[in-house]
Amino acid sequence: MDRAEKGAFITAVIFLGFFFALIVYAAKGLNIDVPTCITDVKPYTQGQVIQHAPDRYEIHYLAKMWYFEPADVEVPVGSTVDIYLTSGDVVHGFQIDGTNVNLMAVPGAISYARVKFEKPGVYHIVCHEYCGIGHQDMTTKIVVKG
Ligand code: CUA
Secondary structure, eight states: OOHHHHHHHHHHHHHHHHHHHHHHHHHHHTTOOOOOOOTTSTTTTSOEEEEEETTEEEEEEEEETTEEESOSEEEETTOEEEEEEEESSSOEEEEETTSSOEEEEOBTOOEEEEEEOOSOEEEEEEOOSOOSTTGGGOEEEEEEEO
């Protein structure tokens, strides 16, 4: 490597380091979490239903080939439900019939939606993103009791 080449190379490395440090500094200063994979962090390793009040629920859905966890949740009519969704493997879809909830389950990320169930009935949930041979059977439901 001749001297000019070496000089250019060292300058480039210094600039790279400087810009990287700047990004890290900016992220820290603005209190932005640099995204990391979170599927191994509880509560996103398993689905669960958390009840906060008689009409306030939080459901953590875990989508996997080819089911949703938890399956068949029951809530009383008039409930407001916060839905958190992630995937344990590939990208899945998540659509609740009769509502405007339409999410994607992405590994390492959490999708969120809030829904209020004003009418009793069975709300079917389907995966609407092709995810393999069991895709068409990947369903669950929320039963809203009147
Ligand atoms: Cu999961 Cu299609």
